[in-house]
Amino acid sequence: MRVNGxxxxxxxxxxxxxLLVLVHGGWTDHxxxxxxxxxxxxxxxxxxxxxxxxxxxxYGPGPSPRRRDEDDLEALVEALGAxxxxxxxxxxxxxxxxxxxxxxxxxxxxxxxxxxxLGVAPDAAAEAMLRGVQDQLAGGGHEAGxxxxxxxxxxxxxxxxxxxxLQRTAVGxxxxxxDLREDAAWGALDLAAVARYDGPLAITYGDxxxxxxxxxxxxVAAAIGRTARVIPGAGHAPHLTTxxxxxxxxxxxxxxxxxxA
Numbered sequence: 535m536r537v538n539g540x541x542x543x544x545x546x547x548x549x550x551x552x553l554l555v556l557v558h559g560g561w562t563d564h565x566x567x568x569x570x571x572x573x574x575x576x577x578x579x580x581x582x583x584x585x586x587x588x589x590x591x592x593y594g595p596g597p598s599p600r601r602r603d604e605d606d607l608e609a610l611v612e613a614l615g616a617x618x619x620x621x622x623x624x625x626x627x628x629x630x631x632x633x634x635x636x637x638x639x640x641x642x643x644x645x646x647x648x649x650x651x652l653g654v655a656p657d658a659a660a661e662a663m664l665r666g667v668q669d670q671l672a673g674g675g676h677e678a679g680x681x682x683x684x685x686x687x688x689x690x691x692x693x694x695x696x697x698x699x700l701q702r703t704a705v706g707x708x709x710x711x712x713d714l715r716e717d718a719a720w721g722a723l724d725l726a727a728v729a730r731y732d733g734p735l736a737i738t739y740g741d742x743x744x745x746x747x748x749x750x751x752x753x754v755a756a757a758i759g760r761t762a763r764v765i766p767g768a769g770h771a772p773h774l775t776t777x778x779x780x781x782x783x784x785x786x787x788x789x790x791x792x793x794x795a
Contacts, residue, residue, distance in 0.1 A: 535583075537609045538602070540594025543584040544610065549575025552642060553614055554788065556582040557607060559624025560711055561680065561704040563589035569777035570784075577785060581614055585626070587710045589703060598710075599717035603629045608637055616640040619788045623647040623773060625714065627737075628723065631754075634735065635727030643734035643788045647780075648747045648770055653721035655753035660746040668715045676708040683711070687744065687770050729758040736760075736787045740768030740776075 535544045545564055547553075548571055556567045556574075564582040574580050584591035586598050586606055607629055611618045619642045622630035627646035634641040652661060663686050670679035681693045684704065693701070714720050739751035741764055748764075755762035765772050765779050772780040 535610070535613065537606050537613075538594065540586055540606070541592045542586065542606060542610070543590035545582050547614070548572070548580045549578055551578045552788075553611070553616070553618040554578035554580050554784075555607070555611060555614070555618045555620055556580065557620060557622035557626035557630050558582070558585060558588070559622070559626045560714060561683070561707050562700070563591075563703055563707070565589075565699070565703070566771075567773055570773050570781050573777070573781045574784060578619065578788070581610075581618075583610065585629075585710075587713065588707050598713050600625075600629060600632070600714070600720055604633050604636065607633055608640065611640050617642040619643045619645075619784075621645045621784055622649075624650060624770060625720075628720075631728050631735075631737075632723060634731045634733070635724050635729075638731045638733065641731070641733060644731075645736050645738065645784050645787050647738045647765075647772060648740070648743060648751050649723070649737070649754060650747065651721050651723050651750055651754055653719075654723055654725065654757060655746075655750040657746040657750070660744075664715065668712060671708050671712050677705050679711075680705045680708050687747075689742075689769070723754065725754075725757045731758075734787050736763050736783065738763045738765055738772075738783065740765050740770065740772055742767060742769040742775075744770075 558566050563584040567582045587593045620630040627649035630644050631646050634644050667679050667683045684693045737751050737755040739748035752762045768776040
């Protein structure tokens, strides 16, 4: 699908019902949702896509700040038939929250897992880790830098137990992390705008994640007048490690909107 001057890979919708768009985080692509897309399709019309510059989606003209990702999601939802439930993890959570604040009429509900919004809740150690990964990637060490990031986020040794396909995808998409870090607003959020969004919204975190990610999720939730929800046993990628729990939470958050409508 051509969106804002770039060809984005969009999977055919799965299931029937209200539109639900899955927004992946950095490094990955639409395949990261494999374990949850089928179960969610029992209740929703599920669409997943590769964000700009990831895997099968082109970069398109010009730089790719987060606002460009938000504009892509906005256009995608309008083309598919707004409104949509948005489910995002990591950077995809930041994109989803920001779009809900800017275009609330397009968004039925939001589930945002561990948005890494260090502009809202600064953490010096986390910033130093991200800077180290950025420098390593910029120096040409894509595989080593990717491993470093994943082990910092998922835990020591995590890289070696990831499926080879996921490893290849992450290394192949490493440039997108460099682009992300070059966007001065990557970790910011218009809290006032998101606070005005009055639809169902859940900011979630895992109790197995590095401490800065739950702390950030809780800070963002508090700043917009919400309460963060924990997914027991989950880390930064619940769609991979605890998919059943994530599906249940999504259905819990999104179903009330359908009943009310």
